[in-house]
Amino acid sequence: MIRKLIPLFAVSAIAWAQITPEQEKQLFSKVDEMLTQVSQILGMKMNRRVPRAIITRDKIREYIEQRVAETLKPEEIRAQEVVLKKLGFVPQDFDLKSQMIDVLTEQAAAFYDFKQKKLFLASWTPSAMQDMALVHELAHALADQHFNLEKFIAKSGDDDDAATARGAVVEGQASWVMTEYLARQAGQSLKSSPGLIQSTVGASADAIQQYPVLGKSPLYMQQTLIFPYTQGLLFQHAVFQKMGVAAFSEVFRRAPVSSQQIIHPDRYFARAMPTKPALPAAQIPAGHKKTMEGTLGELDFQILLQQYVGETVARQMAPRWKGGHYALWENPAEKRAVLLFAVEWGTPDDAAKFYEYYQKICAKKWTGLRVTEKQPQQATGAGDDGRFQWSVRGPVFSTVEGLP
Numbered sequence: 430m431i432r433k434l435i436p437l438f439a440v441s442a443i444a445w446a447q448i449t450p451e452q453e454k455q456l457f458s459k460v461d462e463m464l465t466q467v468s469q470i471l472g473m474k475m476n477r478r479v480p481r482a483i484i485t486r487d488k489i490r491e492y493i494e495q496r497v498a499e500t501l502k503p504e505e506i507r508a509q510e511v512v513l514k515k516l517g518f519v520p521q522d523f524d525l526k527s528q529m530i531d532v533l534t535e536q537a538a539a540f541y542d543f544k545q546k547k548l549f550l551a552s553w554t555p556s557a558m559q560d561m562a563l564v565h566e567l568a569h570a571l572a573d574q575h576f577n578l579e580k581f582i583a584k585s586g587d588d589d590d591a592a593t594a595r596g597a598v599v600e601g602q603a604s605w606v607m608t609e610y611l612a613r614q615a616g617q618s619l620k621s622s623p624g625l626i627q628s629t630v631g632a633s634a635d636a637i638q639q640y641p642v643l644g645k646s647p648l649y650m651q652q653t654l655i656f657p658y659t660q661g662l663l664f665q666h667a668v669f670q671k672m673g674v675a676a677f678s679e680v681f682r683r684a685p686v687s688s689q690q691i692i693h694p695d696r697y698f699a700r701a702m703p704t705k706p707a708l709p710a711a712q713i714p715a716g717h718k719k720t721m722e723g724t725l726g727e728l729d730f731q732i733l734l735q736q737y738v739g740e741t742v743a744r745q746m747a748p749r750w751k752g753g754h755y756a757l758w759e760n761p762a763e764k765r766a767v768l769l770f771a772v773e774w775g776t777p778d779d780a781a782k783f784y785e786y787y788q789k790i791c792a793k794k795w796t797g798l799r800v801t802e803k804q805p806q807q808a809t810g811a812g813d814d815g816r817f818q819w820s821v822r823g824p825v826f827s828t829v830e831g832l833p
Contacts, residue, residue, distance in 0.1 A: 456550070456559055457481050460567070463560070466613070467567045470606050472674040476574045479567065481548040489551055490534045492542075497530060508721040512757050515768040515814070515830060516733065517794030518649035528646065532654065535642045538562040541569040543579040561607055568606035569599065576681040584684075590703065590726030590753070593656070594685040601661020601691075602677060604629070605669070608662070619666065626666050630659045652732050660691050667694035688728035689750060704752030706771040709820060709827035713767055717758040725753030725770060737790040746783065749775040751824065765815070771827040780826045781805075784819065787826065791817070 460481055468475050484492070497506075510525035519525070539550045539562035548566050550559065572578060578599055585592035608629045609619050619625055637651055638644045644651075664685070668676040690697035705724070731747035755770035774780045784806075791812060792798045800810040807820040816832040 456563075459560075460548070460563060463564055463610075464567050464571065466610060467564060467571055467606055470609050470613075471568065471571060471602075471677045473571050473575050473677065475571065477546075479548050479570045480546070481550065483552050484549040485552050486534070489537050489540075489549070490530065492540075492549075493530050493533050493537070497526065504720070508757055508759070511759070511766050512721060512755065512768065513649065515757070515766065516729075516770075517737065517790060518732070519647045523647070528642075528650065531642045532646060532650065535640050536654075539566045541566040541573065543573065546570070546573070561611065564610045565603045565607040568603035572599070572602060572677075572681070575678070581681060581684070587723055588686075589723040590687045590689075590728070591684075591724070593653070593688045593726060593728060594691050597657040597661035597664060597688070597691045598680045598684060599661075600657035601663075601665040602680065604633075604658050604662040605665040619669075623666070623670075626662065630662060633659050648736050649732050653728070656688070656691075656728060660688075664691045664694050664697070668697070671698065688726035689748075692727060692731075693748065704773045705754050706752055706773040706825045706827070708754060708756055708769045708771050709818070709829050711767070711769060711818070711829040711832070713758050714760065714765075714833055716760040716762065717765070717767060718760075720757050720759045722756040723754075725755055725772060726750070729753065730772065733790065734786065737793045738786050742786065746779070746786070749779045751775060765831065765833070767815075767829065767831040769827070769829050771825055773825045775824065777821075777823050780821045780824045783826050784808075784821045787819065787828070 460479070464475060464479060501509075506526050510519075510523065513519045513525065514521055514523065537551055538558060539548065541548050548563070548570060550562060550566075569578065582592065582595050582599065585595050605619070608625060612618050612622060612625055617625065633655060637655065643654070646654075665676065665680065668680055672679055685691055685697050687703045689703065690701070703724070703726070727747050727750040730750055730753065731743050734743035734746055751773040753770065753772040755768065758767040758769070759765070772783070774783060788798075788800070788808070795812040798810065798812055800808055802809045806822070807818070809816065809818050811817065812830065814831045817828060817830045818832070819826070819828050821827075
């Protein structure tokens, strides 16, 4: 749901000794050779040299703040924050913009700047991680020369889940190239040693708690930030196994359209398209205007169910997702907001199950839940921020929350 966040950052790194000018010279002398190897792995021709530079911690934070300002309008960040709070993904005192900047600054070991077409390596990157970070970003640089990554991500428009999928293509491919590069250094390859993929994914997931800011972030922030790297890597490998080197261009030419296609590559191959269920009919109070509308994907419901109902239920239920749609209406003067969303499941029985799970979710995300009327297919009541209306019609569950 946190869409359009397009600065691309490489593998994580903790603070370390500063890179000296002599080390910088030696390090960057290897870049062109690395780019040649990345070109061979991807089967993409190098069209131009990639400029490179060292960047300090202060400058990298300044860069991130600038990119966030260029990419997301203040009112859009605020509306996204409201949606996350309404859904229960983050606490009520959560500051989305500040948290994003803090987490990305902590994580950035290197990045490729779309506008400058330039590679930056953080001055504190450990020597053991420098090659990994450079190769990851060189993969971005090469893909950008052929597919213009900024335009590629922007093509998702207001479809949050499609933006998540495209981000996973970009980061997943770079992570695959990085893993293949390291495998080749050891005389192996992902084609002959596929177990290396799971090792990389496991290491990435375990790394979350090593970083103070990310480790203390809400589950939603952790999962959505790591998803493009881990699930994107698995997705790219699945396409590679089916198509070989052609896979690296195919995922850009025929991009996946949902987080579900990333999680389940067979649905990408089958071209299983998500639905867009109609939002519930509701009388929006006077003075409210629509400030945001978008999509909720399998990943969103997987995290929501995991956070409030449990990981087992999340694993069983989330893959039954068929499509999700939401809208936020706000009254700035009264600081009130109404959230509507609808989610289509595989069968009416699935929707009925989610109906019951959603009551458990609301009982936990709100400090007070009062159900005034409940029938097999609809319920009304009140929560922390006003009245709600839940309903089930066939395979679709929908809710309106925040009514006065």
